[in-house]
Amino acid sequence: MHTVVIGIGGVGGYFGGKIANSGQKVSLVARGEHLEVIRQKGLKVRSIEGDFVTRPFLVTDDIHKVKKADLILICTKSWQIQEATEFIKPILKEDTIVIPLQNGADNAEKVMSVIDKKHVLGGLCKIYSKIEAPGIISHFGHTPEVIFGELNKNKSDRLQSVKTVFDKAGFKNKISGDIQVDIWSKFMFIATVSGLGALTRATIGEMYENLELREVLRATATEIYEISLAKAIEMPSSIVDGIMTFINKQPFDATASTQRDIMEGRPSELDNFNGFVVKEGKKLGVDTPTNTFIYSCLQPMEAKARMPKN
Structure with a gap:
């Protein structure tokens, strides 16, 4: 091969x-x-x-x-x-x-x-x-x-x-x-920690340790779960709890690559993560207030990163 x-x-x-x-x-x-x-x-x-x-x-x-x-x-x-x-x-x-x-x-x-x-x-x-x-x-x-x-x-x-x-x-x-279930499970994790991590400048461990931020993580994941159901992805009903447990098991100082890209002023996968959730929510009639807030806060930085360099 x-x-x-x-x-x-x-x-x-x-x-x-x-x-x-x-x-x-x-x-x-x-x-x-x-x-x-x-x-x-x-x-x-x-x-x-x-x-x-x-x-x-x-x-x-x-x-x-x-x-x-x-x-x-x-x-x-x-x-x-x-x-x-x-x-x-x-x-x-x-x-x-x-x-x-x-x-x-x-x-x-x-x-x-x-x-x-x-x-x-x-x-x-x-x-x-x-x-x-x-x-x-x-x-x-x-x-x-x-x-x-x-x-x-x-x-x-x-x-x-x-x-x-x-x-x-x-x-x-x-x-x-069922590769779609696996893809969406991974997506739920990475989109949840990436956007909020970029917004807070916090590591995965720091976000999970903070009770208020932990609830934001859960809300972000829950909206993604609701989008997946609207798209007929056969996600298990326990997936959000599973993702939160998985987040808790990550290295305390870990950060996602999209978070690092945003923090360092590089073009990132923001539009493909939280932005995708917002777009699909509008298309499918699913409310996504948490993802919308995170995406809206980060989008100006993303636009700046994609501006042509002189």
Whole structure:
């Protein structure tokens, strides 16, 4: 299997690096100084589960130099996914599998708006990681895991082909029986902690420890649960309590990548998180006052971050 990873940040760098380090054929699509350092020195991953340096089959910023792919992992930010999907068209074969691993609830839909749905699996990952420096990925929290599955809940042969790649790479992975439930469960967590974390400048532990902020976290998650039900996602009735328990188990000093992006003045996934909840609420007739407040407070910062630089 030839695996191509688009976007070599914390997610793509870690999982792409693990696949390459297991001796499998991997092409990484990166850019800038990050690309040049990986070309010269290999991709270095500093991980709480063990450091390694790997030299993938190919590292490039030119998609036309990449051989046709059996498996493509799209690991850009969620607001870049449609552009990334256009980008991969030259390396698609009839049976190429494409899995988006971004945070967000509608990534598979975005991919299918650009390429034939036959290529697409639903997916998500769980990891705390980031680019520490050009050519260096830091994995600093959570046992890394990828969850994936057919969007129609079928148990296809190609799921096992993907699992074989991930198993050989040596990271935790699971074929989902209902990938939409898994995607929305992850989305509920990440959207809940990201927006409020950016607004308060607080860590996950600090927010949960504060009783008032804990109630805001719960209200945010509850609105997302109500949106999921309106979209006929078969979420368990206990999911909000489960998400709150999960939040409480996170490292006290942990922050989400979207929170860090907003705090550092970079374009973020705000529109794909709290903004998505607000938009879907309006469309579906579901009130989202907590998400609306968080999104409205942060949106001016997001707009400023996206202004053209002189």
